[in-house]
Amino acid sequence: MRRLPILLACIGLASCAPGEDRPFNATEEARRAADAAQQQAATPDPEQTEADTEVGTWTKGAMVAAADPRAVEAGLEMLRQGGSAIDAAIAVHAVLGLVEPQSSGIGGGAFMVYYDRAADEITVFDGREIAPASTTPDHFMKDGKPLGFLEAWQSGKAVGVPGQIALYKTSHEAAGQLDWATLFQPAIKLAEDGFEVTPRLAGLLANPRLRGAVRLDDLPASAEYFYPNGEPLPVGFIRTNPDYAATLSAIAESGPSAFYEGEIAQAIVDAVNGDANPGEMSLKDLADYSVKIRPALCGDRTDGFRICSAPPPSSGGVTQNMIMGLYDLLEPTEEAEMTEENYLKAFIDAQRLAYADRDHYVADADFVTVPATDLINPAYLRVRAEEAFAPDETTYPGDPGLALGREPVRPLWGEDATEHGPGTTHVSIVDADGNAVSMTATVEAAFGSSIMVKGFMLNNELTDFSREPTKGTKPVANAPGPKKRPRSSMSPTIVFDPAGDLFMVTGSPGGNSIVAYVSKTLVGVLEWGKSAQEAIDLPNIIARGDTVGVEIDRPGGMEAADALRELGYNVEEREGENSGLHVIIVREDGLEGGADPRREGIAKVLE
Secondary structure (H helix, E strand, C coil), X not given: CCCCCHHXXXXXXXXXXXXXXXXXXXXXXXXXXXXXXXXXXXXXXXXXXXXXXXHCCCCCCXXXXXXXXXXXHHHHHHHHCCCCHHHHHHHHHHHHHHHCCCCXXXXXXXXXXXXXXXXXXXXXXXXCCECCCXXXXXXCEECCEECXXXXXXXXXXXXXXXXXXXXXXXXXXXXXXXXXXXXXXXXXXXXXXXXXXXXXXXHHHHCHHHHHHCCCCCCHHHHHHHCHHHCCCCXXXXXXXXXXXXXXXXXXXXXXXXXXXXXXXXHHHHHHHCCCCCCCCCHHHHHCCCCEEEECEEEECCCCCEEEECCCCECHHHXXXXXXXXXXXXXXXXXXXXXXXXHHHHHHHHHHHHHXXXXXXXXXXXXXXXXXXXXXCHHHHHHXXXXXXXXXXXXXXXXXXXXXXXXXXXXXXXXXXXXXXXXXXXXXXXXXXXXXXXXXXXXXXXXXXXXXXXXXXXXXXXXXXXXXXXXCCEECCCCXXXXXXXXXXXXXXXXXXXXXXXXXXXXXXXXXXXXXXXXXXXXXXXXXXXXXXXXXXXXXXXEXXXXXXXXXXXXXXXXXXXXXXXXXXXXXXXXXXXXXXXXXXXXXXXXXXXXXCCCCCEEEECC
């Protein structure tokens, strides 16, 4: 049994006394499940159908975990009507676009990882926004210099072609069960009747720092909607959105063509190109948008668990498998070294290595070569673990080409440290047949570009590209380009146990910190034996670059900060972390869910 880091393992656990080990149970439970499955396969029930004999009847129930109770209820209603996890995800997200417009919406995009239990297949639907066809590498350059961050960030130039509605349709065609129009009814009704403004939305609108950074109260449409009579919407205000209801009604009736062609498309183009700092989006850019259907990027752990997430331009498949593989190599093995500080150090060092590689290599693999499978190759991870940075050392990317005995690949690209905005949400769903969805959706920054069209916010996703297309003499992999998808930190993740069965669905919003947030739940559950909620509740620790950010306003955070500072790390004490983790774990007796207390979501089973 592994010793757990006391600094983190005992947070919120009344039964965990000082110095006491908490049992490592995730692998043991999965192995019991594998033994039970093997025994059942050896003695099949003669009354079972052939299909049941192949995959077994799902008896664990169904659950929805998302950032707002009204959105969760919309998803559960789809499940009650016999809908699939994908049906529920569409209904959930359509409501989220209304009640938390700061985080995501139909003017943005998403990555969805879908597990089809009967077929035993994992599919990634890449609904990431794309750059207009006119985009050039120097899209954010002016007079030989990159535009200032705010100038680029809050502009029509930052708006990518939205992918969310196309993702809805493509995934629904693949595995939807309910009628298309049914999926939008909860959001339409809520938009027509009005929804109650929550403390989080009201707090953001009233925040003077945010108001100074975005243009919500400067642009007419968003100012009228969010600041009636010049005042921010207060908590409890009933806000109707008839324009959003009309937009969804058109999509429900006519499908994606209602969004990507005609009146709505024209309104998007006019708003983007008519902005004070205009973009160059065309009607053809919208009409030509298509979802990419990709295989998941999966990694197998030595304990038999399999971690699957989205491939590039998402960071999920690369970073989550890198961090977990590196953690296994870096965690202490000698009894004398098995201290809480050293377990925490292994997690920090794994993050620093993975972030450095992610920042250098991950981009849109349809346009540049991304060594994704090499980066998670155990042989490379063994070499990379030997390069673990000293606490005061500047981070740098590794070279999987050299490590695997081939030509070096690091010199191909210039260094890139692009920031990713935190305007994002995450949905985890398991349906009544054991299918699962992990979907992370975004408009990039809080409220995206601040441009409101037809009741929804337009993204500013193109600032997820590097604003500088070259560093020195080298191109940057994540430079802008025509029809290119910008790199994303989003990491929707599904984990399978050693028997190959669904074990965990996880993901989070949070800008470039998403990588750290999601890996925290994987380490917490798979390595430290924690429940879904316990793993979510752990203080967030983000180790990107030369500074380790530690969330000190959560239990155990200050103790972790002090321990890391003692080890020599440059610690930045942080408050108000923007994670929004939603996690579902399959246990022997059913589904266990957790929702991030830093936001307003819930995890709820289907009764």
